[in-house]
Amino acid sequence: MDDFEQIFRTYSPVVHRFLLSLCGDVDLAQELTAETFYQAYLHIGKFRGDCKPETWLCQIAKHALYKEQKRRKRLVPQEERENTVPEEHFFEAVHSREQALALHRQLHTLPEPYREVFMLRVFGELSFHEIADVCGKSESWAKVTFYRAKNKLLEKWEGQP
DSSP, X not given: OHHHHHHHHHHHHHHHHHHHHHHOOHHHHHHHHHHHHHHHHHXXXXXXXXXXXXHHXXXXXXXXXXXXXXXXXXXXXXXXXXXXXXXXXXXXXXXHHHHHHHHHHHHHHSOTTHHXXXXXHHTSOOOHHHHHHHHTXXXXXXXXXXXXXXXXXXXXXHTOO
């Protein structure tokens, strides 16, 4: 049990930031981090050591998030999922929301691994070293991939009508 506690203390911040970068919800990221380590504890015998522990844990986390998103989609009607904006802030929110949506649309046109690396760096606030660990690549690969992704997004953004 002491070994697993050490694994939790070492990797829970990485898993939490990874989940936060994917879902953008602090509470959900905390809940799924706990679920990730629960599942890891149950299936620790299946860890073959082919990859780094944080890579294995992030894969478990990603599957937990997808499972939760599917569950929520079934339970909550579409109308309730849409955010409502107070009337006095409507035009400000629409303007910034349109820009954010446009950026996310552009981001989702990026091929992998550019999209994932960009999201981990910007939304997950992971260091290049942590991104390299999650992806099983070198730190220089993470840097180059991030800067290429950023340049591709800038090109697409400037090319918009």
